[in-house]
Amino acid sequence: MNAWVGVELENLSIRFGDFVAVRDANVNIRGGDFFSFLGPSGCGKTTILRAVSGFLAPSSGNILIGGKNMKGVGPNKRPTALIFQNLALFPLMKVWENITFSMEIRGARAAERRKRADELLEMVALTGQGDKLPAELSGGQKQRVAIARALCAEPHVLLLDEPLSALDLKLRQHMRTELREIQKQVGITFIYITHDQGEALTMSDSIAVMRAGVIDQIGNGRAIYNDPATPFAASFVGENNVFRGKVVQIIGHEALIRTNRSGEIRARISTANLGKLQQGDSAMVFIRPEALDMAGADLEGDHYVSARVTNEEFEGDVFNIFMEGDGGKEIKVSLPNRGQSFESHKGRTVTLRYDVKNAVAMPAGILATE
C-alpha cells in the first residue's frame, strides 16, 4: 500500500480574465481521506480539480501533493488520476485497452496488461467484459471502467468529477457504497466533487462546502449538517427552515431572536459564529424539518414557534406539514411515521416545539437558491 499522500491548497485563487472562479481557497486534505467538495453547479469545483490535476495553473497560491509543490509539474507527471465528468473513455479502444492505457504508455507487455486489466475488472465487478468496446456498455459499467482506468495508473490521489451524475437514482446509491468500498480497499486519497449533498454526506470523511468560488465551511458530515457556518451552508446542505429577525439578547452561547413572523426564537449560535452576533444585528435561525415537533397544548415561550398550516402530505416514512413562513418560504415539518394516528391541521394555527440545540443562529447572509 502507498504511503498516504495528502493534498494542500494554500491561498489558491484561479481567475479567468476578470472572473474569479476560485478565491483564496485554503484546504488541507489528509492522506487516505475521502474528501468532497460540495457546491452548486458553477461554483468552481471542476476548476479546483483541474488545478490539482495540473490542467490549469493557479493564478496565485500553491498546490502541494504529498508536501511537494506542484508548480510547473504537468498533468502527466503528477501522482493524480482524474475521472472526468463525462468519463472520456477512448471509444476506439477495447475496455481492457482503455483500462491499461497508462501501462501501455509505460511500455508494459500486452500479456501483463491483460492480466492487470482482468484483476481490475474483477475489482469493479465487470469480470469478462474486457473485450467489449465502451459503446457496448451501460452507463454504470462505463463508470466502473473509468474508475478501473484511473486506478490502473496507480495514483496516490484519485480525483472524481461528479462521476455519478449521469446515473439513475438506484444505481447512484449503489455506486456510493461501492466507491467507498473501493476507496477503503485501495487506500488512497479520494477527492470527490459533487453538487449532491447526499453523496457528500454518505461517502466523505470530510467535506468542503463551496459557494461561488469561496469555501464556506470545511468539516465532517455531521459538523456541516448540525453546525453550519454560514446561511449558505445551512440552506444548501439538506433541507432547512429559515427564520429571519433581529437579535434581542445574547445569553452565553445562545441568542434570543425576534423573528418577523414567528415570534421570539431562542437558538444556539453556530460554532463558527460565536462572538460574531451582537444585540440588534440581523440574524437568521435555521431549524431542520425533522427537528420540529407538534406541541400538545398552546404554550408560550422561546422554545416554540406557531404558524398556520397550509398543506400536508404523506411521504411514507414521514408526514410533511407545510406552514406559512417568512419571506414567501414555507416552514416544513417532518414527523416520522411510527404508525401513530395522524390528524389534519390544515388551516389551523399550530405550535411547534424544538430543542434549542437544534436551532442554529448566525448573522444574516446569502441563502442557497434552489
Place this chain on the structure above:
Amino acid sequence: MPRFCHDFLQRLGTVPGLIMLGLVLFWTIGLIVLPQLSMLDFSFRANLPPSEVGGPNDVHTLENYKYLLYGPEGGSQRYNSVDLKVFFRTIVAAACVTLFDLVLCYPIAYYLGQTQGKHIRVLALLLIIPYWINEILRAFALRIIFGETGVLNGILVGTGLSDAPFDFIRNNYALYAGLGYAYILLMIFPIYNVIESLDRNQIEAARDLGAPWWRIHARVVIPYARIGISSGCTMVFMLTAGALAAPQILGGPSSLWFTQLIYQHFNDSSNWPQGAAYAVVLLLSCIVMVLAFMRLFKVSMGDVNK
C-alpha cells in the same frame, strides 16, 4: 420503391422531389457514367479517319493499351519506357505530394479543430481566400515566385545566400510546390471536421494517464481522425494525379505529367482512342491506389462522406 426514395418524396413533395431525383440521375448518369463509358469504348478502337468510322476496319482492339506498354510497333525499344516512366513518376509523385500535404495539414487541422476563440474563424478565412483566385492564376503566381528572376531568387541572390539564381522550375521544385499547394484545403477541412468533434477530455484523459504528446496523437487523435485523413488523402491524391494546369505552367521542360500525355493525344495528335486508353489507365490506377489506402486505414466506402 426503396424506403429512402419514399421518405425523400414525402419530405420534398412529389413534384419537386421527382425533379430533384431527375436532376441527380441526369448528373450521375448523363454527365458522369455515360461519358466515361464512351471513353472506355473509345479506348478500344483504332484511330480512324471519319470516312472509315462504322466501316469494316472499325473494330475493337487492344492496340491503344499495348502502345502504353510497348510503344510504336517496330520501335527501337522493347518497352515504351518514356511513357511508362511518366506514368509511374506521376503516381509516385502524387503519392508523395499527398503525404507531404498530410504532414503539413494535420497539425493545422488539429490546431483549428481543438482551439477555441474568434481568431480561428479568421485563420480559416485566411486559408480560404487564396482559393477565390483561379487555379491557373495561382500557378502563374507561383511561377513568378519561383522564376529565374522571381521573388525567391531575388532574396537568395540579394542576401548573398547564393551567387547565381537557382532554377526551381527545371528542377521541379516549383511543380511540387504548386501541386502541394493546389489542394491543401481538401486535406485540411475533412481532418478539421473530424477533429473538431473530438472531445477535449479524451486528450486530457490521455495526458492525465501519463501520455506524452506524440503518444496522444498516435493513440487517440489519429485513430479518431482516420476517416477525415483518408478522405483528405483520397481527394488530394486523385486531384494531384489528375492535375493539368500546375504541370503545364510549373513543370520543367523535360518532365511530363501523365495528364499532359493524355492531353497531347487528345489535342495535339488528335488521337482520341489513344488518349482515352491512357485516361482509363490513370483512372483505374488511382482507384486501385485509393482502395488499397482505405483498406490500410480500415475505412469503408460509407465512412468517406461522413
